[in-house]
Amino acid sequence: MSDTSMSDTGASTASVQPRPEVRAPGEWNFPQPRELVLPNGIRALVHDVPGQYVISVRATVPVALRHEPREIEGVAWIMARLLDEGTRTHSQRELSELLERRGVAIGAGMSEAALGVDMDVPQRNLEEALALLTECLSEPVFAETEVARLTRTRLAEIEQERASAGRRALKEWAKTYYDASSRASRPGSGTPDTVAAITRQAVVDFHAEHVHPEGATVVVAGDLTGVDVDALLAGSLGAWTTSGRTASVEPAPAPRAADAARVVLVDRPGSVQSEILIGSPGPDRRVDSGWAPFPILGYVIGGAPNARIDEVLREDKGYTYGIRAGFRPRQIGSAFTVSGSVRADSTVDSLRLLTQILGEVGTGLTEQETRAGVDFMTLTAPGRYDTADAIADETSGLAGDNLPLTFTSDVIAAMRELTPADLDAAWREHVSQERTIIVVGDAQLYRDEVESLGLGPVTVVPN
Amino acid sequence: MHFTLEEHTLPNGLRVVVQPDDTTPTVTVNLWVGVGSRHEEAGRTGFAHLFEHLMFQGSANVDNGEHFQALMGVGGRLNATTWFDRTNYFETIPSGALELALWLEADRHANLLAAVNQANLDNQRDVVKEEKRQRYDNQPYGQALSTVYATIFPKGHPYHHPTIGSMEDLDAASVQDVHDFFTTHYAPDNTVMAIVGDVTAERAFALVEQYFGHITHKAAPRRGPVAPLPPLTEPVRVEVVDEVPNDRIHLAFRLPAEGGDTRRDFLAASMALDCLGGLSFSPLEQHLVLDEQVANSIDVGAMGFVDGVSLGLVVADVAEGVDTDELEEQICAELTAFADEGPTPEQMEAVRAQAERGWLSALAAKDERADIIGHYTCLHDDPEYINTFLYRLAEITPDDVRAAADRWLRPQSRAAVVYRAADEQEEVA
Numbered sequence: 078m079s080d081t082s083m084s085d086t087g088a089s090t091a092s093v094q095p096r097p098e099v100r101a102p103g104e105w106n107f108p109q110p111r112e113l114v115l116p117n118g119i120r121a122l123v124h125d126v127p128g129q130y131v132i133s134v135r136a137t138v139p140v141a142l143r144h145e146p147r148e149i150e151g152v153a154w155i156m157a158r159l160l161d162e163g164t165r166t167h168s169q170r171e172l173s174e175l176l177e178r179r180g181v182a183i184g185a186g187m188s189e190a191a192l193g194v195d196m197d198v199p200q201r202n203l204e205e206a207l208a209l210l211t212e213c214l215s216e217p218v219f220a221e222t223e224v225a226r227l228t229r230t231r232l233a234e235i236e237q238e239r240a241s242a243g244r245r246a247l248k249e250w251a252k253t254y255y256d257a258s259s260r261a262s263r264p265g266s267g268t269p270d271t272v273a274a275i276t277r278q279a280v281v282d283f284h285a286e287h288v289h290p291e292g293a294t295v296v297v298a299g300d301l302t303g304v305d306v307d308a309l310l311a312g313s314l315g316a317w318t319t320s321g322r323t324a325s326v327e328p329a330p331a332p333r334a335a336d337a338a339r340v341v342l343v344d345r346p347g348s349v350q351s352e353i354l355i356g357s358p359g360p361d362r363r364v365d366s367g368w369a370p371f372p373i374l375g376y377v378i379g380g381a382p383n384a385r386i387d388e389v390l391r392e393d394k395g396y397t398y399g400i401r402a403g404f405r406p407r408q409i410g411s412a413f414t415v416s417g418s419v420r421a422d423s424t425v426d427s428l429r430l431l432t433q434i435l436g437e438v439g440t441g442l443t444e445q446e447t448r449a450g451v452d453f454m455t456l457t458a459p460g461r462y463d464t465a466d467a468i469a470d471e472t473s474g475l476a477g478d479n480l481p482l483t484f485t486s487d488v489i490a491a492m493r494e495l496t497p498a499d500l501d502a503a504w505r506e507h508v509s510q511e512r513t514i515i516v517v518g519d520a521q522l523y524r525d526e527v528e529s530l531g532l533g534p535v536t537v538v539p540n
Numbered sequence: 541m542h543f544t545l546e547e548h549t550l551p552n553g554l555r556v557v558v559q560p561d562d563t564t565p566t567v568t569v570n571l572w573v574g575v576g577s578r579h580e581e582a583g584r585t586g587f588a589h590l591f592e593h594l595m596f597q598g599s600a601n602v603d604n605g606e607h608f609q610a611l612m613g614v615g616g617r618l619n620a621t622t623w624f625d626r627t628n629y630f631e632t633i634p635s636g637a638l639e640l641a642l643w644l645e646a647d648r649h650a651n652l653l654a655a656v657n658q659a660n661l662d663n664q665r666d667v668v669k670e671e672k673r674q675r676y677d678n679q680p681y682g683q684a685l686s687t688v689y690a691t692i693f694p695k696g697h698p699y700h701h702p703t704i705g706s707m708e709d710l711d712a713a714s715v716q717d718v719h720d721f722f723t724t725h726y727a728p729d730n731t732v733m734a735i736v737g738d739v740t741a742e743r744a745f746a747l748v749e750q751y752f753g754h755i756t757h758k759a760a761p762r763r764g765p766v767a768p769l770p771p772l773t774e775p776v777r778v779e780v781v782d783e784v785p786n787d788r789i790h791l792a793f794r795l796p797a798e799g800g801d802t803r804r805d806f807l808a809a810s811m812a813l814d815c816l817g818g819l820s821f822s823p824l825e826q827h828l829v830l831d832e833q834v835a836n837s838i839d840v841g842a843m844g845f846v847d848g849v850s851l852g853l854v855v856a857d858v859a860e861g862v863d864t865d866e867l868e869e870q871i872c873a874e875l876t877a878f879a880d881e882g883p884t885p886e887q888m889e890a891v892r893a894q895a896e897r898g899w900l901s902a903l904a905a906k907d908e909r910a911d912i913i914g915h916y917t918c919l920h921d922d923p924e925y926i927n928t929f930l931y932r933l934a935e936i937t938p939d940d941v942r943a944a945a946d947r948w949l950r951p952q953s954r955a956a957v958v959y960r961a962a963d964e965q966e967e968v969a
Contacts, residue, residue, distance in 0.1 A: 093601060093651070094751055097643050099614045100636030102565060128563050130541055131900045169830070173820035174886060180893035199897055226833050233836045233860060236785035240680040350670070350678045382596070383609045392605060395666025398674050418674045420666075449613045456615020460632045463564040464904045 105459045107485035110296065110472055113307060115315030117290045122472055122482070123306055124298035129465035132203050132299030134196040134210065135473035136314065139292040139326040141190040143260040145283070149275045150260075151267015152283045155227055157185040157192055159280065160213040162223045167212070169223060181206045183213070187265060189407055190326040191477045192288065197466065200300060207313035214288065215317045224277040231272050235264075242352035242418060242517045245343055245540065250354045254337050254412070254513040261331035261407070290314070291323040294476040298469035328408035333358060338511040339533040344520040345540045351424040351518030352416075353400070355431060358509040359413040361406045362480060369491035370503035371411075373450040375403035377442055377500075378434070379415055381453070385434050385446075386415065394430075396423040408478065413508050421518055425526040428514070432532060435512075438504055447497045455489050541900070545913070545923050546741035548748075552755055553729025556748050557913050557923045558741040561906060567737030569641050570630040570910040571649065572918035574732075574762065575725035577705070578624045578698030578847055586668070586705015587713055589622035591721050593664040595629065596620070600651035604660060607644050614640065617907075622703055625846050625919055632907045635738040639747060646751040649726060656718050665710055672704045680784045681959055688792045688853070691778050692955035698766060698847045723760075728752060730759035732918040736910040768802070769794050769849040771953035780959045786836075787858040789868050790957040795852045795948050798844025799920045806850055808936050808944035810842035813852050814891040815883040815941060816874065816949070822887065823874045824854070834862045834870065846919050852949065864958065872951035879950050882942025895933055 110122035163169035179202040185194040198206040238244040255262035379386040379402025400417030419427040546558045598604040618631035676682040686702040693700045795809045796802035817824035817840035836857040843851045916925035
């Protein structure tokens with residue numbers, strides 16, 4: 078039977094074309110925004126992107142999670158999520174109706190050292206949307222009932238996160254990896270105890286103390302034909318004033334725990350897969366030798382189906398749907414992480430193979446791997462940044478981390494020059510081989526064998 | 541806003557739609573093959589998706605893994621997906637790599653079987669099983685949608701089983717099945733190619749002719765759509781006790797098929813769901829999440845299908861300490877009120893405005909734009925849909941929305957899949 082089918086395709090093969098050559102792409106640089114300073118000192122970065130009819134607005138305000146009072150951690154997230162739930166001018170209901178009727182999508186959240194408010198809106202409603210965005214930042218009321226609802230929702234979400242293997246692994250990893258004194262060791266949006274302790278007054282106070290125009294940035298990207306964006310910004314976010322001052326969000330270290338190099342098994346009896354998260358110290362984006370080698374290393378090790386990890390664990394062994402590696406930069410330092418889920422009965426072999434693969438990185442990358450990584454990272458850039466929202470996100474991320482706006486282009490240019498020796502040096506000098514390993518799964522299946530792998534002290538904790 | 545489309549069908553039946561856009565030096569190629577899990581036979585569920593994986597394992601002139609490697613190495617971002625109605629394969633590449641992308645696609649779409657063997661079938665079967673475990677079996681509520689499909693669509697119906705299939709059926713798949721599946725479904729006359737980006741229509745057509753013109757294989761004749769399914773006449777329900785964080789209610793509704801005579805009805809039903817629960821001032825959200833706070837969240841959505849029926853969903857995450865049955869009754873009361881009274885003008889305005897922004901955002905990216913063109917050309921014979929959707933949406937009246945809710949979204953037509961959190965005793969036992 079298969080011969081019959083094969084002969085069908087054999088006929089096609091006869092007329093197959095020679096493999097085409099690829100034409101080299103032209104030069105490309107990340108688009109540089111026009112920069113202006115609004116009347117209140119806010120830095121505005123404007124990208125006019127013809128053909129992008131939804132305008133993306135990204136406001137970042139310097140606020141650090143480490144500024145939260147310890148006993149009410151999570152208050153910054155609650156504050157962020159309540160910004161668009163009622164202002165002095167518009168009740169919760171009026172505001173959400175206005176936003177939705179104008180086609181506005183708005184969302185806010187916290188990162189390590191910034192409050193970010195993202196807004197997307199069709200171009201013709203930009204003026205009204207900017208006015209509403211300003212209102213959300215400057216005069217939210219944080220109604221008692223909304224605070225109560227959101228803390229309650231947040232508590233339910235914490236339970237949902239505990240049920241998700243990936244989220245559970247991340248939480249345990251942070252707790253194990255960072256020193257207990259560091260804010261980074263605890264969940265950004267709080268624990269059940271701290272969230273339950275958040276009152277309306279605490280949210281009001283946190284907003285009053287920390288949310289100011291000083292040091293804030295706004296990015297606007299999209300088709301701005303016929304839009305006087307400078308005037309719109311000056312009349313909205315540029316007119317926002319407060320009586321307070323922004324607290325310093327200068328880069329602060331997140332120290333590792335003294336006993337970070339160990340294995341923690343989060344026990345989930347009956348689990349059909351094991352979620353693995355391995356993380357070790359790496360550099361941040363200001364590293365002296367330049368950031369360029371690190372995304373390439375992530376790609377070569379675990380950024381594609383034919384990267385070192387998936388070539389073995391997925392394509393050879395069939396243990397996983399896919400495992401990803403990469404650097405997660407903070408203000409100071411980063412974590413090089415490897416994460417993914419594997420079939421439960423392959424947990425021990427997967428850990429063995431993963432540590433072996435990571436160990437072998439130190440013996441050098443090939444010219445071919447280097448070229449593949451550099452080509453992927455540099456040549457995909459024009460496509461990765463060809464929409465207003467992607468451009469706005471990248472610019473906002475750079476501005477929020479106080480990096481030069483040429484950073485993206487500079488890194489891509491530097492990547493093109495990288496040799497295998499550069500990647501080897503970057504790995505050797507900046508990526509620690511001490512690993513914090515978390516496995517979420519059925520611990521009794523593999524506990525003893527994991528201990529005998531010699532990856533560090535092994536402890537088992539309940540889910 | 542208007543996108544210029546050029547269309548050409550090769551003599552072998554391959555339909556090509558080109559949307560030139562030189563704003564950035566990239567181009568997206570997206571092939572929609574008219575086969576999905578709705579075409580699977582009993583005992584072979586999950587096969588369309590498993591087959592999709594094999595399309596990356598090499599073909600006559602391409603090595604195992606080379607498809608990914610070759611395209612990523614020249615700056616391509618690529619993948620493929622399988623769904624009930626179709627399978628798609630896509631890449632966005634620098635314009636200079638368009639020919640290579642077409643050559644690679646042509647090789648696997650014409651000459652896949654030369655490379656299929658037991659070893660790569662076994663390997664990808666394992667990978668797909670891990671995909672299933674990761675996305676369904678090892679996720680809280682991970683089986684909810686599969687249970688919904690099995691509950692609301694009758695046994696044997698094309699949408700009764702999920703695209704991921706069953707472990708037993710995946711185990712049963714043989715190399716012969718791969719050959720038969722390819723021969724039956726993968727052919728130019730069952731494929732649509734959308735090309736969006738930095739290329740002229742003239743050049744794109746010439747290149748497609750050059751790389752795909754020689755393929756003579758024909759797909760087996762397509763069956764017509766199955767008979768339309770009416771709304772359920774009385775509620776059906778499945779109760780699931782599982783180790784989940786809290787109770788969750790999934791209410792599912794049959795909706796009209798998206799396409800053909802019922803396209804407008806589908807759109808109206810989809811808007812009805814958005815009015816009911818998609819806005820912050822929708823009745824489900826306003827009353828049950830914001831005011832009474834008996835649900836942590838309520839999500840609504842419509843999935844458009846082509847085989848005689850679509851699917852509407854209302855999913856409520858039950859707040860701590862709230863009686864789940866009471867919440868279900870409250871949701872039902874809101875459904876009834878909406879079906880009686882219809883939407884407010886403010887709801888209609890907001891649903892249209894949100895849909896417009898979502899649509900423009902989707903079309904802003906070449907890869908999504910190509911996917912939408914492929915979708916509406918392959919399944920609905922309507923490439924121009926990208927230019928007409930917002931007008932169609934504007935034509936739906938409040939009365940259309942009320943009528944759709946009245947016919948499709950009444951409580952008696954619901955299929956309920958209710959998850960109840962196993963209590964501590966049961967967990968220990």
